[in-house]
Each structure stands twice: as structure tokens, then as C-alpha cells.
Amino acid sequence: GEDVEQSLFLSVREGDSSVINCTYTDSSSTYLYWYKQEPGAGLQLLTYIFSNMDMKQDQRLTVLLNKKDKHLSLRIADTQTGDSAIYFCAEVAGGYQKVTFGTGTKLQVIP
Amino acid sequence: GAVVSQHPSWVICKSGTSVKIECRSLDFQATTMFWYRQFPKQSLMLMATSNEGSKATYEQGVEKDKFLINHASLTLSTLTVTSAHPEDSSFYICSARDRIGGATDTQYFGPGTRLTVL
16 A cells, blocks of 8 residues: 655754655655644645656755655755744555655754 | 635534534535544544545545545535544544646645544
8 A cells, every 4th residue: 555654853953954855655646745734733735746757846945756766855945943843745646546644744943 | 725624623522422523615616525634743644535425435444434424515524523532532634626626636725623522
């Protein structure tokens, strides 16, 4: 079945870049998402990438996809304290378009 | 952008009672809505997929008689937790997929409902 893994915790200093990594197992993924969850809140879609793309940039966010290694990363440039949250990667795969979420990475930004 | 609302945002109930959670797509029509459950410090677990006008499809291990899902219209799906027990306490999140779909077929998430069963 599908499996999506992330590291649990990342701590960076304000102004530095953050890189959150994600690995997945389903090679039939059609596209992959990054979501942000602030404490006590639902999920906010940050960005997405089609499985036939290698990279996507959206302001401070850069998504890199290595389809061969089934590795996805989210880079946040100039990380701010407001970026502190849990970040989930998710893949959409199969004709049923099922979404499988990663375990979530808690990003802590130190002022 | 597309907005999905949930009501209530937080509910506390006694063990044995039933609780209904509503999920609404406010500015788009959603033929498909999804219900997720999130335990503390854990990822989201898909409970069921709800298609308008038909029975919900439940994931393995989710009791359909306990978690009743109704998707009566293109903008509303409800999740009823029947005879709730403390182990049902969790954060329930719904999402809706735009009927138009578009290139990404993106799911839009509601803010979540925190259920606490005493």
C-alpha cells in the first residue's frame, strides 16, 4: 500500500532556509501536495507539484521532486516565526485519486 | 479561493451520546467530500469518501455503523459519531473536491472539529 514518511521535527533560526523532506512509495502518484497546519487549525494548502515536474517555485517556497528516488522536499527561504507549524506532504495516486498524508514535520523557528 | 466550513468547531459530549458534524463547501459544489481523523501529534487518517447522492466508501477498519456519513447535497456532508466514547475523542477534518476539478483536482480542507467525549 501507500506509505509516506517525513522526519518528525526540524528547528531553524529565523532568516535561515528550512528544508522539509518527504519520501513516498507509490510510483503511480499523479501529484503531490504540501500542507501547513498551525496549532489547533485545519490544513492549509501551500503548494503542489505534478509528478512529471522536477521543481516548482512559488515565492519563498521551492518544491523539488525526485521521482526516481520517490523523494519530495519543500524549501522555505528566509524562514519566519510565522512559518512555525506542522507541514504535511501528501500524494494523490491511483484512479480513485486517494490522498495519503505523511506523518507531518513540526517546524520550529527560533527568533 | 474555495472555502470549506465545519460546524461545530469544538464539541464536548457525554459518553453514549451522538454527535453530528457538518461540512459545507461555501462557494463551490463538491461532488466528493472526505472525512479525516487526526489523533494528537499524528498524521491524518482518511476515514471515508463521500459522494453526493450515494453511500460513503469507508476505509478499512472504520466502522460505518458508528461513523454515519451523509452527503445529501453538493455543498453539505455530515458525519455523525453514534454512541460516542472517550476513545472517539479526536480532531475531525473534512475536505471537499471542487466539482469543476481543474488541473489540480485539489481538495480544500475545513478548519476541523475537535470532539471531546467525557
